[in-house]
Amino acid sequence: MCLCILTESLKHQPRMVLCGVSRQILGSSCGAWARLLQRQSRGCVYSSIHGFNQEEIREKLQAFPGGSIDLLKQESGVAVLTINNPSRMNAFSGSMMVDLEEMVSQLENWTDCKGLIVQGAAGTFCSGSDLNAVRAISNPQDGMKMCMFMQNALTRLLRLPLISVALVEGRALGGGAELTTACDFRIMASGSVIQFVHKHMGLVPGWGGAARLVRIVGSQNALKLLGGALKVDPELGLQIGLADGVLEVPGAEEGAGTLLQQAENWLSRYTKGPTPVIQAVKKVVLSGRELPLSEALRTEKDVFGTVWGGPANLRALASKSKHK
Secondary structure: OOEEEEEEOOOOEEEEEEOOOHHHHHOOOHHHHHHHHOOHHHOOOOOHHHOOOHHHHHHHHHOOOOOEEEEEEOOOOEEEEEEEOHHHOOOEOHHHHHHHHHHHHHHHOOOOOOEEEEEEOOOOOEOOEOHHHHHHOOOHHHHHHHHHHHHHHHHHHHOOOOEEEEEEOOEEEOHHHHHHHOOOEEEEEOOOEEEOHHHHHOOOOOOOHHHHHHHHHOHHHHHHHHHOOOEEOHHHHHHHOOOOEEEOOOOHHHOOOHHHHHHHHHHHHHHOOOHHHHHHHHHHHHHHHHOOHHHHHHHHHHHHHHHOOOHHHHHHHHHOHHHO
């Protein structure tokens, strides 16, 4: 879904509106609205209007290979997205940034999706950007283009019609910390750390992490995390609301993959049920978060119309499940 921040000149107040075809959609049926959600080309914050050429920056990023972003779609409707570059603590190479955008496109077009777990390979989450790629595109013009590319990809990730969780094991640093904010939830393994280290690099977040962080923990805590480059352990994460749960790292004798299984079990409490209902839940929450109240209400009405009288609703009425 394409939701852009625009300024309403008459009222001189910021408001969230649907970009491109926003005016058409507000009065349209939910079917048209749902079709818009599938148009990944419109699911971005930036376009050619902002001087952004997606193919140009994709080509430039592809020149810095290394690692991969792996996507596993499961029959349960829950996918696992893995940041895979262990030799560099799962730092994003240029080609991995392109991979991420392509994986988000796949998820946008996966009609059976309900949930997503984002994890890092080999016991750590993500250490941000690969410095080799960063040094090669250190001029302001290319840096801005990379910033716009990653903001588009991570905004589309957060707006997917599914419930997502970042499984933080080891360290999530810099851009890796920003990536955690592009998920609906964050669960931290014992001993893990989330740290916005941008200040140490003479930077601020550029992948949308600051804007999302303020919405998650509030402006005061965001100032502390960014200004102090504080290390957020699971205890502090729970305290300030950055973490939604803590998982114990299993011992070696318990077998590989146990932490991921714990994450799947944790997420299942929110993804259990018919896919259309789970997707509808995410859509109404998304509209409530990003749209003005009147527009969010109209969107909620439209989404409600897609599930009212539907199979899940009729089964629930027949079984009187409301009272169970």
